[in-house]
Amino acid sequence: MIQHVATNERTVLRTLAVTELGPRIGRxxxxxxxxxxxxxxxxxxxxxxxxxxxxxxxxxxRAARAAGAAAWRVDExxxxxxxxxxxxxxxxxxxxxxxxxxGRVSARQALEALVVAQRTIAGLSIPMELAGIGRPLSRTxxxxxxxxxxMARRAFSHGDLSLENLMIDAAGRTTxxxxxxxxxxxLLADVTVANRALRRTLFQRSTPLRLRVTAPAIILAHRxxxxxxxxxxxxxxxxxxxxxxxxxxxxxxxxxx
Numbered sequence: 001m002i003q004h005v006a007t008n009e010r011t012v013l014r015t016l017a018v019t020e021l022g023p024r025i026g027r028x029x030x031x032x033x034x035x036x037x038x039x040x041x042x043x044x045x046x047x048x049x050x051x052x053x054x055x056x057x058x059x060x061x062r063a064a065r066a067a068g069a070a071a072w073r074v075d076e077x078x079x080x081x082x083x084x085x086x087x088x089x090x091x092x093x094x095x096x097x098x099x100x101x102x103g104r105v106s107a108r109q110a111l112e113a114l115v116v117a118q119r120t121i122a123g124l125s126i127p128m129e130l131a132g133i134g135r136p137l138s139r140t141x142x143x144x145x146x147x148x149x150x151m152a153r154r155a156f157s158h159g160d161l162s163l164e165n166l167m168i169d170a171a172g173r174t175t176x177x178x179x180x181x182x183x184x185x186x187l188l189a190d191v192t193v194a195n196r197a198l199r200r201t202l203f204q205r206s207t208p209l210r211l212r213v214t215a216p217a218i219i220l221a222h223r224x225x226x227x228x229x230x231x232x233x234x235x236x237x238x239x240x241x242x243x244x245x246x247x248x249x250x251x252x253x254x255x256x257x
Contacts, residue, residue, distance in 0.1 A: 016078040044085040057180040067124045093169035119229040122155040157190035162197030
């Protein structure tokens with residue numbers, strides 16, 4: 001049964017029994033994912049995560065899926081040992097990041113999936129009162145001067161799109177995870193986050209040398225493809241901060257992680 005949790009209402013949540021919890025199958029900065037005995041998964045948040053934030057992620061994820069995005073299915077919010085968790089489908093397959101490192105998808109296929117996801121999400125009509133405002137642009141690209149034409153392009157965006165948040169199954173279908181940072185704002189912010197995440201993925205020690213060597217070209221290609229797909233002026237990204245340089249792996253001072 002699908003549960004709706006309005007962020008402005010007091011909600012009574014069921015408690016997930018420890019016996020329902022299986023092994024941990026994933027871990028992020030703010031949550032970890034465990035398998036459940038019924039075949040689904042539980043995304044368990046840190047104790048500091050408030051119901052308002054969890055409920056917003058739940059509602060935005062469900063709204064994005066209903067609007068046509070390939071978002072993972074979420075079913076309910078539960079409590080577990082003083083923490084909150086979102087219960088939903090267990091997505092078959094692997095992340096595009098793992099598939100790319102293993103050679104099961106090419107860099108071109110990974111970039112296409114990333115850009116198609118960005119374009120699809122930007123075209124969604126999610127109620128503003130539900131999605132709210134995404135992360136401030138200043139936290140994303142720093143204080144560098146930006147072409148006004150880039151600032152003017154605003155739409156709904158994922159806010160944390162990366163190859164780690166895109167799953168691919170055996171049939172080649174893509175599923176988008178982790179909608180907790182989604183909201184309305186300049187598309188430039190979403191492209192910046194995705195481009196920076198791509199850089200981190202390609203320069204990890206676990207990434208094969210063949211990908212690290214070609215990383216600058218891949219990062220630049222994503223920038224060009226994303227700008228074109230989202231209708232941003234391609235020539236304008238030369239005005240952005242050093243964070244955009246495909247040759248640097250450092251963030252400028254003050255740039256949010």
